[in-house]
Amino acid sequence: MTNRASDPMPAAGFASLGLDARVLAALTALGYEEPTPIQRAAIPLQIAGRDVLAQAATGTGKTAAFALPLLQHLRTDAPPRERTSALVLVPTRELAMQVAEAIYRYGKSMGVHAVPVYGGTAIDGQIRQLKRGVDIVIATPGRALDHIRRKTVHLQGIRTVVLDEADEMLDMGFADDLEAILAETPAEKQVALFSATLAPRIMAIAKSHLRNPELISIEPEKLKAGKAAKVRQVAYIVPRAHKMAALGRILDVEQPESAIVFCRTRTEVDELTETMNARGYAAEALHGGLSQDQRDRVMKRFRGKTTDLLIATDVAARGLDVSHVTHVVNYDVPNASEAYVHRIGRTGRAGREGTAITLAEPREHRLLKSFERATGRPVEVAPVPTVADLKAARVEQVQEKLRATILDGGLEDWRRIVAGMATEFDPMDIAAAALKQGATPADEETEIPAGPPAREKHPARAREDVKKARTIARGAKGGGMTKLYVGAGRKLKVRPGDLVGAIANEAGVDAATLGTITIFDRHSIVEVPAAAADDVLRAMAKATIKGKKILVRRDREGS
Template sequence: MTPDATEDVMTFADLGLRPELLKALSTLGYEEPTPIQREAIGPLIEGRDLLGQAATGTGKTAAFALPILQRMPEGGGNGDPFALVLVPTRELAVQVSEAVHRYGRELGTRVLPIYGGQPIGRQLRELQRGVDVVVATPGRALDHIGRKTLRLEGLRIVVLDEADEMLDMGFADDIEAILQETPQERQTVLFSATMPPRINSIARQHLTDPVRIQIERETAAPGEAPRVRQVAYVVPRAHKPTALGRVLDVEAPEAAIVFCRTREEVDQLTETMNGRGYRAEALHGGMGQEQRDRVMGRLRSGTADLLVATDVAARGLDIEQLTHVVNYNVPSAPETYVHRIGRVGRAGREGVAITLAEPREHRMLKTIERVTKTRITVEKVPTVADLRARRLELTRSALEESMLEDDLEQFRVVVETLADEFDLMEIAMAAVKLAHEASGAAADEEEIPDVPLRPEREGRGGRREQGPAREERRGRGPSEGMTRVFIGAGRTGGVRPQDLVGAIANESSLSGRDIGAIEIADRFSLVEVPNHAVEDVISSLRQTTIKGKRVTVRRERFNSR
């Protein structure tokens, strides 16, 4: 090695961080900054505004958290927050809050996560005592600002984390209202995995001469396999559960996330996969925070190996041992696909992104390929013969490991006794059969039809539009399994579909994708929600504001029109 061979290796100490932060990073085992941290920490410490494009898993939380802690006054502030971090979901609020707390432990930094679904009394008490960093979802932050319990006079830094996700969830107006309440001389930081025009619009309006950073996903060197292997299987809807089980049996992931569209689909698929022998856990908006924490604890400890989740519930989760991401349905937007597959293939590790596509979803799959500039290989679903071969291979590997590592001497007498009557090969085959059956390999004799992708036909069998873009349906009853909720605010109050989606997704246990048709009249709105979530939605909306006002919320009465 030449004397200057290590000159290009940057450490956290090279970034000028204070000793307390370096000690915390060393304790956590962080040795050198990631690319986004190398590029962002210096300008942020200098007080520059920043617009950063980086996917989940690139280390962007530390990229903004460390400069916040570096710039914080000695001994903390005067009780008002020094920094406000806005995030799209409650899970990400908790995760970012925990990270800031770990980094700032030596400084005694007071961090508070604020999100819907948590008792507001505790939040009020902590805010009254004084905090240094608030990590909040937009709706709950705006609620506290309206109550005068979140004081922003002393605010110096605002971070918009996963800004594209917040816009997709309908929080544009909330973000705008929050930024209007912050001091003019604040430092503003915006991170986003994708850069749609709306993000650039926010940056032009609210960032001053920002440093622009774009961290591309790590690509393989010429001749090397890509870090994330992307593959799709074409499967008729009725055969999807079987196909998923078969693909996972062949892939044998260390840990995997399967993304579904609805909570009902999550629950059904979790039950199916558990019946297939997987240690599967469900994660969706219908679960309380304590229940979600238990699920994530099981996954991180290795007592569960498969997480079946909705997008909103899984946003912001960082699972170290994750090897596979599965799209149980083709995502409705390329940006969603980018966010999902960004969870694997990190830090030089290989990952696999699997998509189960119905024959009619050809167009969306091609759109994702075009936008992401990556090739998604379409493969045939493993056959029954493929699955049997794979299971026999696993049995062979288990036997080989046993012969190399286990003490088998105690079983010699059994083999010698049987050898008096049977051939040794027959004895070995019988032992392998028993070992194979004892492995719990389920019989799977159903062949899945081999079908090609075909273009979608407009107007027939097409996918229902999601979120705010869904079509208003007038004069018809609610969809099957759905109930309409009456909300006493409409067109004359400036209410738009995204306002309703954002309020429900932020304050209740539902995600934007769980919400059905939306009808907005002049003085009221009707929103379809799943039957099981009606009371949760009504209770949550009664405790918040829509367009800054408290409104009547109840089940629809059929004569309300």
């Protein structure tokens, strides 16, 4: 086994990694500028056909580290039954969907067909997709083994197997499944194993199934303890469709003196800059598509405090040193913990306190844990400010401005106007009218939903789900809750997130409407809105938790 450290590797663009023109064109179209350390280390090795054993935590950009080489190794001339060239094994359905979406985006122009298969949903639809021919299968171990035994996943053409978050799969009890799956794959294949730790069980799998692998270790950078203590870290869970509105709302409430907003791609930088300017902020874009003169002019205005928001990609903001930044915003959750640390390090300088804000999509919630480990500080998960919160914040801001104006003096000319009108109107009404003229009406704002974003559905099914969601919401507001007994607990390593995810995904219930979740050794009790209880019971009768069919019924001790 060869050990390869990532630290000495110089920064380089994707073009230097050996990727072909089709893959590079896709990355350019998406606005990606710079690979992360795990991508720089792992991509060239996999393109060269080497087995890889990579220690990399969630949030380091490892999905692209194995997805891009898979695209380059696609079989374009094979018949449907031999077309599948890669199998990616992941621990959870959420990660399966995330990886499939990433591969789709990277390989869209190449016509790549990647299918996620996982438990907890009907297998018939997956079989129909697989029969049409698929390039890459992304699967949870239990469902992958099910398809292999049914002979609906064909492994004879497999060139590469990826084990993503291998330690998590072992923790979930999939060791035997992994061995059974790997035994069914061709002997001559490339294997890439990614794990947050290199525990003895991981090393045993590597010894059995990897051939002279390159060992890559990516250690997340940590903020110094004193530095981290000065940065308040807060995250908001927001569906992608509402991120721009949520950012505007959060900034209106936070009122940063000076902020840097980080986006993943140039396209997002440009779109967000336009939106924030339309909202009344002085926003400037900074990315690799600008000339050096343009960058210099943008930075001069930002340092001179004539710009409220600097909206930038990581590459463009590298080395940026501005002491007056009060807020850093991760509009996109960064691909790597190192990137997160670098970003939030732009605030809290010169002994001042700073705030780091992250807008995470529901499925990215678990990445926040890796950021907590990297910084050694908690990330507070807060609700997106409501319209009422916005109104209260604006009232407080107006009051502060009025106090400052009164203390500054120089109001004689304005006093004469008020005195002249006071013979006709109440002075309180005059002052209120003056404030109303300069106010931004919060009543025009709409509430921003929280919870998991809806997957694309048939329009009729979507309308039914909207009606059901409204009924459930009315029931929850009315206070009616029903306790459900779930026949799985700590013995099966069930966590609250497992139960929330299963109910939200299978029954279409907004996670925010669920009540108390109590986990015992052999069972759990979950409170759901009474209006949704029957729907949850029907959906969960067909679902699995931790890969097992679980009894779910109304709790006999009270509901």
